[in-house]
Amino acid sequence: MTGPTKGQEFSSEEVKLALRNPGMHLEGLRYPVTPIGMHYLLIHFDIPLIDPADYELRVSGRVRNPLRLSLEDVKARPAVTMPVAMECAGNGRAHLSPRPISAPWHEEAVGCAEWTGTPLGPILEEAGVLDDAVEILFAGHDRGIDDGIEHDYERSLPVEEALREEALLAYAMNGEPLPPQHGFPLRLVVPEWYGMASVKWLKSITATSEPFEGVQQANKYLYQSSEDDPGTPVTRKLPHALMVPPGIPDFLTRERSVRPGPVLVEGRAWSGFGPVERVEFSADGGRTWEDAELGEPLGPHAWRSWSCEWDAEPGEYELRVRATDATGKTQPLEAEVTWNQGGYGVNVVQRVPVSVG
């Protein structure tokens, strides 16, 4: 089983990150709601062990009435359940050259879970955010070192984003208490943004009068053309469609073999900027495209199913799929045009080579 390998090489650090941070199996696109254990994970540090009986969420900073909420307090508030297509901002990074060294995602850093929790807005209203507050800062119980700096994982949102009705403090996933690896006992879910905004193992919420300049905001999650570029913040999910790779795989190479005949190619598509309005499929490596049939999403923040009949004749093919949203945003055909220092937002069209015979 030793022997030559094809293509690019990856570092030991990337492999260890991959082993801790699984992607969704792409055949998981068949499920409207991703089963627990198939949803992608990006855990920056270690999974904290939190006793729910001792758990307390502090809401403070530039507010009139600081709050301390137990898990029971949070669960006693009005509850909503919401399917959300979540995606890591680094999804697609492995397609870049040179490749930024971090979690080596290809396209699998996605999932659509059903989150249950209470809206964040009314909690902020109860705390009474003061007029001089510009951001709401969310800190997790997960602590470690990144870019040489020890810190709790922390991310902020502009006040108006934190007050959007879809921002949720979630304590359940697919009807079960949050699994430890998804933020037990309480996490933030910011449906339209990439996953880094949805802080897990939530410890505190702080209204601040200055923009947050911590590691995960000022050093990471920026679109930077070079190290010297101050960059712009990574926020909403760019449009992205993925297909279930048809046929059967080779164990080692994951190359696909398809039997000749009609094939129903199917998948899901999403965007954080607006509803997906068009999905196109190509069976000839992008020379020609046809419109896929679209299904209805389970909710405004869920992904949308699509499908396309393909008459597979013997030969070699490269299948592709491309989503366009209501704002006109679509996916690039080549990864290079998305290149940035951290490898964020690489929503290049998926390519699935298949052999029909």
Add this chain to the structure above:
Amino acid sequence: MTGPTKGQEFSSEEVKLALRNPGMHLEGLRYPVTPIGMHYLLIHFDIPLIDPADYELRVSGRVRNPLRLSLEDVKARPAVTMPVAMECAGNGRAHLSPRPISAPWHEEAVGCAEWTGTPLGPILEEAGVLDDAVEILFAGHDRGIDDGIEHDYERSLPVEEALREEALLAYAMNGEPLPPQHGFPLRLVVPEWYGMASVKWLKSITATSEPFEGVQQANKYLYQSSEDDPGTPVTRKLPHALMVPPGIPDFLTRERSVRPGPVLVEGRAWSGFGPVERVEFSADGGRTWEDAELGEPLGPHAWRSWSCEWDAEPGEYELRVRATDATGKTQPLEAEVTWNQGGYGVNVVQRVPVSVG
């Protein structure tokens, strides 16, 4: 974030296998029963989508009374629940040099779930295995190509192993229906063997009068000293202890920083040959060892907790842990002595470098 990397390099195939086949987060050793989504996965091909209403298990071959069992038939039989320490036979492979190319496990390919199902033995008795049967063959619904051969995933057990009372047909994991990725709706669980024996998405059980010579038995899962060595079959789990890496991690390198003072180092240990009777801990790279305190396992096939007080003083350390079972089997200090063609059973002692300061 681009830049030089340390140590060995991995192929694109290994990274893609890692992204689909997560290991357990080592901090998951804190839980006596591994939460769903933290248990390791090794999925040879794709996760099949199976409608439980149509599901049927066929029991045939060298039996007097072939059976066809629906999922309801299986669930109506006597049920047992059993915590089982499961480990991939390829765990530790990444420590070998040269490294066999497959899933690049370091030590994380483990988990201890609570499986609920019905014992296999009485089903085989009801089918009436004939005297000339030598093996029981288990086929899964997962199909793909490995070593150039298209096949359903299939593995056999000698008849006497299949009749052992702990062999289970499981339909629940941690009290929930099997998740798709763990074999929904029904899988085999062979508690003392490495995970390859516990066939998922079980399609059929066949008593055979000849030993099975399929890919996953005759080409894979053999201890072979070279390609020409016919090898010996991989069967039971070798003894293995793991620790929760203490302190906090660096995001990219996963290197650990520990504060000076008393540290409770803890973990779990298991063996498929007999109960773990001793766990030793070393804080000085294996120069000196002390006995860890052992907890009681949740059951005869579960892992066993261990812990050790370590007084961490400023400096650089390499922590190690080693298990010994009731048969006297223990773990090697160096990976090289375990080298084999497929990288199986590499139960070298875990090494955790930490910086105290």
